[in-house]
Amino acid sequence: MISKSIHGIHHVTAITGDAQRNIDFYVNSLGLRLVKLTVNQDDPTSYHLYYGDELGRPGTILTFFHWPDAPRGRRGNSEVIATSFLIPENSVKYWIDRFKSRQIEFRGPHKRFEEQVITLYDPDGLGLELVTHGSAQDRSVNVWREGPIPTEQAIRGFHSVTLSEEGYERTASVLTDELGFTPTSQEGNRFRYEISNVDGVSLGGEESGRANIVDILCLPYKQQTVIGIGSVHHVAWRTPTDEQQMVLRRNIVRAGLNATPVIDRFYFHSVYFREPGGVLFEIATNPPGFTVDEKAEDLGTGLVLPPWLESMRNDLEKVLPRLELPKKEDVLKKKRDTKEN
Ligand code: ZN
Numbered sequence: 001m002i003s004k005s006i007h008g009i010h011h012v013t014a015i016t017g018d019a020q021r022n023i024d025f026y027v028n029s030l031g032l033r034l035v036k037l038t039v040n041q042d043d044p045t046s047y048h049l050y051y052g053d054e055l056g057r058p059g060t061i062l063t064f065f066h067w068p069d070a071p072r073g074r075r076g077n078s079e080v081i082a083t084s085f086l087i088p089e090n091s092v093k094y095w096i097d098r099f100k101s102r103q104i105e106f107r108g109p110h111k112r113f114e115e116q117v118i119t120l121y122d123p124d125g126l127g128l129e130l131v132t133h134g135s136a137q138d139r140s141v142n143v144w145r146e147g148p149i150p151t152e153q154a155i156r157g158f159h160s161v162t163l164s165e166e167g168y169e170r171t172a173s174v175l176t177d178e179l180g181f182t183p184t185s186q187e188g189n190r191f192r193y194e195i196s197n198v199d200g201v202s203l204g205g206e207e208s209g210r211a212n213i214v215d216i217l218c219l220p221y222k223q224q225t226v227i228g229i230g231s232v233h234h235v236a237w238r239t240p241t242d243e244q245q246m247v248l249r250r251n252i253v254r255a256g257l258n259a260t261p262v263i264d265r266f267y268f269h270s271v272y273f274r275e276p277g278g279v280l281f282e283i284a285t286n287p288p289g290f291t292v293d294e295k296a297e298d299l300g301t302g303l304v305l306p307p308w309l310e311s312m313r314n315d316l317e318k319v320l321p322r323l324e325l326p327k328k329e330d331v332l333k334k335k336r337d338t339k340e341n
Pocket of ligand 1 (some may be wrong): 234236271282
């Protein structure tokens with residue numbers, strides 16, 4: 001049966017002004033894997049960086065456009081105001097100690113929906129959270145085992161995203177009627193929606209409880225956002241097949257929203273539309289994924305170009321800034337040093 005529902009978050013794309021500092025923070029401090037270094041397909045003279053679990057599985061992928069000349073973002077309504085990673089319930093102290101020792105400012109932990117939340121900003125000012133949730137146990141597949149964080153404490157992909165909106169009903173109706181979310185809880189001005197089943201059937205296996213939460217935070221008096229460095233550019237929802245993506249697209253258009261045609265992003269296929277509250281959404285297919293042009297062990301160790309840009313490699317390498325990438329040798333060394341238990 002063709003589903004009328006997305007399965008959860010596919011990726012979150014944000015904007016950085018400093019690609020090297022970005023790599024250092026997400027790989028060395030947060031322990032994500034750089035799974036792809038490529039260029040922005042719409043502007044090949046700028047980098048597009050992808051982080052995630054060991055394979056960059058949908059539900060774990062945080063990506064950045066490197067736009068050093070963009071204006072600074074201004075927080076406000078109509079944006080993804082927080083991108084939240086899932087951590088195990090017993091790892092809060094580990095992360096707090098880690099942030100203290102690395103002089104990374106944070107707040108918390110504070111309690112929200114029975115979960116513990118640590119809030120922080122990345123070096124560009126992007127709003128991040130680490131959130132504990134029982135589902136972390138089932139998501140150990142989403143750990144980057146060769147990263148610097150011990151497996152027991154490591155990030156397990158996304159927990160959720162939070163949208164800041166003036167009101168919530170029109171956004172909520174797109175979430176529930178077109179994307180398949182169910183309202184599950186409310187705390188003050190925060191409204192939570194989850195994908196728990198698709199067309200009445202529980203999502204099983206790896207898909208169950210994976211990055212399937214979105215919160216709407218109603219902030220009626222805040223200014224509108226200006227998207228720039230330190231902002232999320234868009235959030236993408238995942239769908240397993242091209243057929244289901246077409247059904248979702250048709251329903252979105254029927255709901256009166258403008259949607260792009262399907263765009264081939266090489267690692268997935270994409271449809272973009274703006275939800276009524278102003279946040280840019282994307283529907284992205286799970287396949288083909290990041291191993292389509294690199295072996296799993298080589299992911300993120302060099303600049304990769306889509307085939308139609310390969311002939312421009314020499315020119316692009318001249319204009320793209322040099323970056324120090326995580327070394328394959330370091331990964332292999334960690335692998336040797338880590339005792340399997
Ligand atoms: Zn995207």
